[in-house]
Amino acid sequence: MGTVRLLSDDALSPEAQAVFDDIRAVRGSDFVNDFWRALAHDPVTLKATWERIKVVMAPGALDPLVKEMIYVAVSTANGCSYCIHSHTAAAKAKGMTPEMHGELLAVIGMAMQTNGLVTALQVEVDEVFKA
Numbered sequence: 372m373g374t375v376r377l378l379s380d381d382a383l384s385p386e387a388q389a390v391f392d393d394i395r396a397v398r399g400s401d402f403v404n405d406f407w408r409a410l411a412h413d414p415v416t417l418k419a420t421w422e423r424i425k426v427v428m429a430p431g432a433l434d435p436l437v438k439e440m441i442y443v444a445v446s447t448a449n450g451c452s453y454c455i456h457s458h459t460a461a462a463k464a465k466g467m468t469p470e471m472h473g474e475l476l477a478v479i480g481m482a483m484q485t486n487g488l489v490t491a492l493q494v495e496v497d498e499v500f501k502a
Contacts, residue, residue, distance in 0.1 A: 377408035386414035390421050397425060404457060436465040444479050 380403075383391060391403050391411070410417040428438050439462035446454035459472070467475075 373405075373409060375409050375412050377405050378411040379408075383411055384414050387411040387417055390414065390418050394421060406453065406457070436462060436467060439465055440467065440471075440475050443475060444482075447479050448483070 378387070380388070380391065391407065394403050394407060395401055407417065407421070410420060428435065428442075433441075439458050442458040443455060443462060446458060459467075462472075
């Protein structure tokens with residue numbers, strides 16, 4: 372259960388409504404998901420988060436599908452079920468195949484296992500790997 376009620380369109384402040392209008396325009400959809408509806412209680416945070424996500428998730432050196440897959444991996448590491456679901460759906464919409472999803476999950480699982488082992492063993496970073 373959420374800690375705030377989700378705001379319907381008729382309960383939005385003018386500032387939140389403007390962000391929702393932009394979400395709809397950018398996404399080409401009337402659907403505004405529940406994350407944004409929860410954030411709408413704080414229009415300043417809503418707007419700042421939306422503006423930042425538009426920049427970060429836009430095409431760049433990494434293609435949008437890769438960015439969505441990274442989002443799934445980080446969301447898995449952070450235990451964010453909502454983000455795992457929403458960004459898996461977004462990755463599928465951007466072309467992630469079942470085979471790609473399977474490989475992504477294998478990489479996530481492998482990274483979690485080796486991260487746990489190296490953390491438990493406290494292995495120092497090899498000099499040649501240091502950035």
